[in-house]
Amino acid sequence: MxxxxxxxxxxxxxxxxxxxxxxxxxxxxxxxxxxxxxxxxxxxxxxxxxxxxxxxxxxxxxxxxxxxxxxxxxxxxxxxxxxxxxxxxxxxxxxxxxxxxxxxxxxxxxxxxxxxxxxxxxxxxxxxxxxxxxxxxxxxxxxxxxxxxxxxxxxxxxxxxxxxxxxxxxxxxxxxxxxxxxxxxxxxxxxxPKFSIYKKGREVIRVLVEEEKNDTLNWKKVKISKSIKVGESNNDIPVLRERLQYWGILDSYEFYDPKLYDSVMKNAVKDFQGLNGMEIDGVIGNMTVAAMNDSPQDRIDKARVNMERLRWLPDTVKNAEFILVNIANFQLDYIKNLDTLVSERVIVGKKYHESPIFMAEMSYIVFSPYWNIPYSITKSEIIPSVRKNANYISAKNMEVVTTSGKVVDPNTIDWTAKSFPYLVRQKPGPGNSLGLVKFMFPNKHNVYIHDTNARSLFANDDRARSHGCIRIQNPDVFAKVLLREDPTWTMEKIHESMNQTQEQVVKLNQNIPVVLVYLTFWADSKGKAHFREDIYDRDAPILAALEK
Structure with missing residues (x-):
């Protein structure tokens, strides 16, 4: 005063x-x-x-x-x-x-x-x-x-x-x-941020802002009860066709039935799926519709959130070598000197088993691994299964061990007891849930990259299916790149090591940083925008904070 x-x-x-x-x-x-x-x-x-x-x-x-x-x-x-x-x-x-x-x-x-x-x-x-x-x-x-x-x-x-x-x-x-x-x-x-994609992202937002000024479409959310295939009719086809034309993916053309999903529109849908990291099959499923529901303002908001995420990240240096997993994109990239040595599809944690965002260093590979089953899974899945089927442990090629590693006959265990002072692990083999190899970067979450015996899941658009670990589509290719400086590690030797009855631990010549991130938008080196579904619903809180 x-x-x-x-x-x-x-x-x-x-x-x-x-x-x-x-x-x-x-x-x-x-x-x-x-x-x-x-x-x-x-x-x-x-x-x-x-x-x-x-x-x-x-x-x-x-x-x-x-x-x-x-x-x-x-x-x-x-x-x-x-x-x-x-x-x-x-x-x-x-x-x-x-x-x-x-x-x-x-x-x-x-x-x-x-x-x-x-x-x-x-x-x-x-x-x-x-x-x-x-x-x-x-x-x-x-x-x-x-x-x-x-x-x-x-x-x-x-x-x-x-x-x-x-x-x-x-x-x-x-x-x-x-x-x-x-x-x-x-x-x-x-x-x-020193990432080249940051400046490219600014230009994407600039274009979107200009487009949003002239936007006259109705972006009411479309919902479908089942996938739409070419040749089928659906009341939402006119709206979806209009949106493809809005984004410049589909040119205007003549059609005799506006509700018919025709081959011309199918080709545009495939292009749209490719731009949005989906299986390019031309089928309009839930993920395709969800992406087509995004208005220019929705995309601006998504871009804003991820530009903020880029500002949080420690800057990389020109000669950096690291493994980057973008959880929202279901993809792993091994990068050295800004060159991508390998790029692989991955499966990530499903909702309520979300893969965490963190950094750690990969230091070794385990060929023909045991799967040491976390107690949470043992409690929620293994024990109830054994109670229903006494042969479950042997049928799944598992064994029960004490904390000191001694194998215990599962028939001698009271599976109805409140306490369970044992560990359960799955033995090496083709039925192992970890597959035939795992790549270790020790961390408090017990998350790592591994093979899988459920290979059909890699064909899905939505690959949030694991308990939190990262499953990789071609682990042998990944292993070959990691071991590339040792000429004795041929692809034949890698396959042999992946199909043993005992674990084999191989230490890497140098530790390689592994970065698990969550980006639902980025612009590539050519300035092309990439948008992904917010599978864990993490964008909204950040957007709200940016708005304050």
């Missing part, structure tokens, strides 16, 4: 001076100093009722430069001020909200100053000081959000266990550098 009284008195004196002498001789820098020095300790600096996000940085930054204004010179806004305003508006293409960066507060100043210029009126130093502080605050806030993201993943997404990267840049130094070089955009771009 006291500060408000001082400020009101100060402004009154300035106004009287302006009216009496026809000009205001008070320097903008003096008003900036006054605003900062009269700020109550421990409280956020407020400009015309609006709290600044970066009060501490503002105070230190302006104190170091003796309170000299940044965004105006001789009472006139500089080109840098207009450039920053432009970059604030461009933040929408980063998936951020320009209003977070004082846009609503600064726009009236720009309009007023432009009107003053037109009418030959000098800009009020108090207005210039307030705008200066608002713009600097916007720069610091935007810089932080671009470098490490707006949202703290540890609060919003409990399943995201990759540590949010630490800020590297000093934003005060960055702003000083931008002022010295006369380059706002160039210095803000330094904060972008």
């Amino acid at each position: 006291l500060r408000f009284v001082f400020w009101t008195l100060f402004v009154s004196i300035l106004t009287f001076s302006f009216e009496l002498f026809g000009q205001d001789t008070t320097k903008t820098s003096e008003i900036i100093r006054f605003r900062i020095e009269t700020d109550p300790p421990g409280e956020k600096l407020r400009i015309r009722g609006n709290s600044l996000w970066s009060t501490d940085q503002i105070i230190n930054f302006y104190t170091d430069r003796y309170f000299a204004e940044v965004w105006s010179k001789d009472g006139i806004l500089t080109e840098l001020a207009y450039e920053l305003r432009f970059e604030i508006k461009q933040a929408q293409f980063d998936g951020l909200n320009p209003k977070d960066y004082n846009l609503s507060e600064i726009e009236p100043f720009f309009q007023s100053f432009e009107s003053n210029k037109k009418n030959g009126i000098a800009n009020n130093p108090g207005d210039l000081a307030d705008l200066d502080l608002l713009l600097s605050d916007a720069f610091f806030h935007l810089a932080s959000n671009l470098e490490i993201g707006k949202v703290d993943p540890s609060i919003i997404d409990k399943d995201w266990e990759i540590s949010r990267k630490d800020p590297v840049f000093d934003y005060s130094e960055l702003l000083s550098k931008a002022i010295e070089e006369g380059q706002v955009r160039q210095n803000l771009e330094m904060l972008y």
Whole structure:
């Protein structure tokens, strides 16, 4: 309250001076100093009722430069001020909200100053000081959000266990550098994630925003009771055809029955399925319909969420070698020096057994592995099955062991007892649920990459079918790439090792980082957009946080 009284008195004196002498001789820098020095300790600096996000940085930054204004010179806004305003508006293409960066507060100043210029009126130093502080605050806030993201993943997404990267840049130094070089955009771009797909993603959002402005379609969600095959009629075909045409996948053409799913539309559906990572079969199933239900605004929102996820991730370096599993895309990529050595379809955790998001290092391979069955599965699945069928253990090629590894006859165990002080494991062989090989990167979740005996599942669009581990389609190919530096590991030797009766552990020459991520949107190196279904319903909380 006291500060408000001082400020009101100060402004009154300035106004009287302006009216009496026809000009205001008070320097903008003096008003900036006054605003900062009269700020109550421990409280956020407020400009015309609006709290600044970066009060501490503002105070230190302006104190170091003796309170000299940044965004105006001789009472006139500089080109840098207009450039920053432009970059604030461009933040929408980063998936951020320009209003977070004082846009609503600064726009009236720009309009007023432009009107003053037109009418030959000098800009009020108090207005210039307030705008200066608002713009600097916007720069610091935007810089932080671009470098490490707006949202703290540890609060919003409990399943995201990759540590949010630490800020590297000093934003005060960055702003000083931008002022010295006369380059706002160039210095803000330094904060972008080093992934090339980030800038490509910005361009996708830019296009989507333009498309959304002209969107006149009805995007009411289509629901189907069964898959639609070519030659069949369905009342929703006209709507789906219109959406394919909207996205430029299907050209206009003549048809005699608008409800008939014809061969021309089928080819477009196959193209759509390919773009969205589905089985390219031309059948309109639930996943195909779900993807076709996404409006331009839905896609903008999905892109915004994943641009934020990219800002959370630690930056890779040019010579990085790592294994990347995008859970939402059901795909594994082994990357070295930005070159993809192998790309494989995978099966991931189903709903309620979701694959976690984390990083670990792969250090060894186990050929012909035992499956040490987690106690949760033993309790929920194995024990109830044995109670129904006494021969279940032997039929599934399993054995019961003590915690010290001693094999126990399952017929000597009371399977109805409340406690079960044993472990169950499945012996190596073609019926083993882990398949014939597993790839180990020790972690607290006991999640790893492995083969599977249920190979038909790789043909499905929805491959969220496991208990959390990652099943890989061609494990022998993956093993060959991992062991490529040792010429003795031929494909023949790998197949022999995968079909033994005892485990064989092979240590890798070097540990390889494994990164499990969850991206429902990305843009590839050619700028092509890829969207995937949010199989774990993780996008909505992040979008809500971005909107706050």
